[in-house]
Amino acid sequence: MSDTLIGFGARQRTRPALRVSGRAVAVRLRRFLSPVLLVVAWQIACSSGVLSTRLVASPAQIVTTGWSLLHDGTLPTNLSVSLIRAVSGLAIALVVGVSLALMSGLSRVGEDLIDAPLQILRTLPALALVPLFILWFGIGETPKVLLVALGATFPIYLNLHKGIRAIDPKLLEMARTLGLSRGRTIREVILPGALPDLLVGLRFAVGISWLMLVVAEQVNADSGIGHMMMDAEDFLRTDIILVGLFIYGLLGLASDQIVRFLETNLLAWRPSYRAVGRTS
Amino acid sequence: MSDVRRAPSGATAGQAVIVEGLTKRFGNGPAVLDRLDLAIAPGEFVALLGHSGSGKSTLLRTLCGLDDVTEGTVSRPSEVSVVFQESRLLPWKRVWQNVVLGQDGADRRARAEAVLREVGLGHRIDAWPLTLSGGEAQRAALARALVREPAFLLLDEPFAALDALTRLKMQQLVSDLWVRHRCAVLLVTHDVDEALLLADRAVVLERGRIRTDLPITLDRPRRHADPTFERLRATLLESLGVHDA
Ligand SMILES: Nc1ncnc2c1ncn2[C@@H]1O[C@H](COP(=O)(O)OP(=O)(O)OP(=O)(O)O)[C@@H](O)[C@H]1O
Ligand SMILES: [Mg+2]
Numbered sequence: 199m200s201d202t203l204i205g206f207g208a209r210q211r212t213r214p215a216l217r218v219s220g221r222a223v224a225v226r227l228r229r230f231l232s233p234v235l236l237v238v239a240w241q242i243a244c245s246s247g248v249l250s251t252r253l254v255a256s257p258a259q260i261v262t263t264g265w266s267l268l269h270d271g272t273l274p275t276n277l278s279v280s281l282i283r284a285v286s287g288l289a290i291a292l293v294v295g296v297s298l299a300l301m302s303g304l305s306r307v308g309e310d311l312i313d314a315p316l317q318i319l320r321t322l323p324a325l326a327l328v329p330l331f332i333l334w335f336g337i338g339e340t341p342k343v344l345l346v347a348l349g350a351t352f353p354i355y356l357n358l359h360k361g362i363r364a365i366d367p368k369l370l371e372m373a374r375t376l377g378l379s380r381g382r383t384i385r386e387v388i389l390p391g392a393l394p395d396l397l398v399g400l401r402f403a404v405g406i407s408w409l410m411l412v413v414a415e416q417v418n419a420d421s422g423i424g425h426m427m428m429d430a431e432d433f434l435r436t437d438i439i440l441v442g443l444f445i446y447g448l449l450g451l452a453s454d455q456i457v458r459f460l461e462t463n464l465l466a467w468r469p470s471y472r473a474v475g476r477t478s
Numbered sequence: 479m480s481d482v483r484r485a486p487s488g489a490t491a492g493q494a495v496i497v498e499g500l501t502k503r504f505g506n507g508p509a510v511l512d513r514l515d516l517a518i519a520p521g522e523f524v525a526l527l528g529h530s531g532s533g534k535s536t537l538l539r540t541l542c543g544l545d546d547v548t549e550g551t552v553s554r555p556s557e558v559s560v561v562f563q564e565s566r567l568l569p570w571k572r573v574w575q576n577v578v579l580g581q582d583g584a585d586r587r588a589r590a591e592a593v594l595r596e597v598g599l600g601h602r603i604d605a606w607p608l609t610l611s612g613g614e615a616q617r618a619a620l621a622r623a624l625v626r627e628p629a630f631l632l633l634d635e636p637f638a639a640l641d642a643l644t645r646l647k648m649q650q651l652v653s654d655l656w657v658r659h660r661c662a663v664l665l666v667t668h669d670v671d672e673a674l675l676l677a678d679r680a681v682v683l684e685r686g687r688i689r690t691d692l693p694i695t696l697d698r699p700r701r702h703a704d705p706t707f708e709r710l711r712a713t714l715l716e717s718l719g720v721h722d723a
Contacts, residue, residue: 372566375542376558376622378580386579426541437718465607 206397260444272426279446280415280422283339284407284449287346291403295354296396303362304391305386307318315357324349324406325413332418341421344416349410353402361395376378394468397461402448404453408446488562492631494520494662495541500550501686512537512686513550520629521660523532525673527718528683530540534666537683538634541664555662556666560632563639567622576601577622593621596658597651613644613683617651621712624655631656631666649675653698670714673709675700690717 206308242330251259267273298316301308329344333342362428365388373383415424423442430438485556495518502511504592507679518524528534538547538553542560567576574590581589594603597617616636623631633652637645653676657665667673673680674694692713696706715721 352486368562368564368566369568372562374544376580376626382580386571387568390568393570464541465497469606469608 204252231246244433246296251436253436253437255435259437260440263435264441264444267426267438273445276421276423277427280411280424281449283342283414283422284346284411286404287343287410288350288407290343290347291350291354292400295351295399295403296358297360298351299355299362303359304388316352318466320352320356321372324410327415328417334397337418342411342419345414345425346410348405349406349470350403354399357399358392358394361392361476365391365393393467397457400460401454401457404457405450406448406452407464412446487583491700492519494522494555495664496551496553497537497541498551500537500547500552502533502538502545502548504517509686511540514683514687515687516681518557518630518662518664520662522679523587523656523663523665523677525680525682526664526666526683527668527670527673527714530668532683532715533686534683535634536665538632538666541630542632555629557626557628558630558632559626560634561619561623561636562615565607565610565619567615567618569606569608571607573599573605573607573618575611576607576618577625581624581625589625590621594618596624596655597621598649605711609698613648616640620652620655627659630664630670632663633663635666636667638668645672649723653678665713668702670718671702672709674710675713680710680714682714684717687718690714692717 240249240254241257244251244254244259249256255263266275297311301314302312303309324345327348331341331345331374335344369387369391370383373387378386404429411422413425415422419425419428423445426438427442430436430442479690487650495516497514497516500511500514500516500603501509503509507683514537526534530711536545538560540547541554543557568579569572571579574594576586577590577594578586583589591603592602594600594617597620598615599614599621602610602614602618607618610618619636636652637648649672652663652665663677665673667678674696677694679693680690680694681688682692682717684690692710694710696710702708
């Protein structure tokens with residue numbers, strides 16, 4: 199990038215930089231090297247019969263299956279069902295988690311009423327509630343969406359609550375000396391100050407949402423990526439199962455990118471944000 | 479703030495700030511402020527000195543309404559602004575939004591721009607606060623205080639965290655701004671020279687009361703080399719318990 203013609207003295211200085219960027223390219227290639235080698239080895243193992251396709255489908259097989267699932271509509275249908283479940287569960291979690299955190303973060307009474315029970319509840323593994331949810335809500339969409347919502351509510355609540363409580367008291371004092379009303383203090387000082395924590399919570403919540411969804415769809419469902427995979431199990435279709443896994447991976451990756459995008463845009467005021475975001 | 483009473487008429491009328499018999503203690507500890515009296519005239523610049531822990535910030539917090547008056551009376555103008563040692567800017571609002579925080583009106587940005595120019599920060603109007611240098615942040619805090627056109631400006635060691643050179647510039651700036659705005663000022667400082675450069679009067683807080691009240695009658699601009707400056711300096715240092723050898 200710095201290979202334009204510059205003055206003699208300057209050029210001498212850019213040389214080490216060039217070498218560094220060359221090394222950076224090599225590092226990037228090296229990162230791709232091992233996954234590519236792995237896939238190649240996997241394909242060879244399958245083709246030569248070392249690995250039984252009853253246990254693991256070959257990469258080529260996965261690609262063809264993925265392609266045909268895409269074309270006959272199986273994948274788009276199930277994917278959209280799963281997406282709707284995840285997004286609605288997450289939306290419920292956002293509304294509930296944010297409301298609870300606001301109530302307990304902004305008032306002492308709210309804290310006494312809300313925080314203690316939630317701190318106890320959060321120690322329960324949410325997945326242990328699957329049988330109860332099926333008993334309560336049957337096997338329709340409700341238990342799946344609610345399971346996602348339940349799992350995702352806690353990280354949102356906990357992080358936002360912590361963020362509200364951790365607002366610098368000096369800033370709150372400043373707001374008082376400026377004569378800001380309570381409502382305005384909440385809007386201009388407390389909420390923006392707690393936003394970084396809310397986004398951390400959201401990132402955890404997204405991860406948990408997928409986890410809850412995988413379990414909910416595999417335990418009982420007649421549609422969704424999880425169901426598609428469970429169905430494939432009956433017919434020993436490891437290729438379909440692996441396509442499902444791959445889709446889950448992509449979904450996790452994509453949602454993480456969305457949260458990252460939100461962070462870089464909403465937290466633009468943090469000068470070091472980009473650098474911090476990269477290293478994490 | 480219901481404890482803050484209107485100024486009584488008569489002898490004390492014509493003062494911007496009147497503190498009478500103000501007593502303040504934390505818990506069951508000794509009184510930090512002990513029946514303190516203080517009056518500041520409109521447009522008067524008062525420097526408040528005293529040892530660390532003598533109660534300067536406590537007095538200032540009561541004067542700006544952050545702490546309630548429990549014993550004694552305080553009367554002060556309703557338009558009061560404060561600048562603390564830290565700028566206390568909201569990191570998520572741009573500099574100009576910080577300056578007019580809580581202000582209404584369509585001309586908010588224009589007003590912020592004008593006052594930021596005045597403090598020499600016209601080029602950082604749209605900057606994020608975390609990208610400002612220490613001196614710039616204090617200028618922004620000063621702009622935020624001034625945009626409200628206070629009748630009484632409280633400064634709690636506003637330059638203490640700045641380097642010597644920046645501090646000199648900021649002192650000059652405060653002096654210029656005070657000449658232009660003519661509000662009553664109470665400046666808390668540890669720096670005797672700063673008090674002598676800026677203030678009309680230096681008061682020393684000791685054991686909960688104003689024990690020294692020293693008018694500074696030097697002409698402005700003031701110079702350290704002035705023999706009167708030297709004399710006042712020795713007096714102030716003495717009242718702070720620091721003796722020149
Ligand atoms: N919230 C509080 N609770 C208990 N004690 C306090 C509180 N605030 C101040 N104090 C005590 O009151 C005394 C005066 O404190 P203050 O902050 O007013 O001192 P100061 O003169 O501003 O000192 P410095 O020059 O170091 O800023 C100190 O002994 C301090 O410990
Ligand atoms: Mg102090």
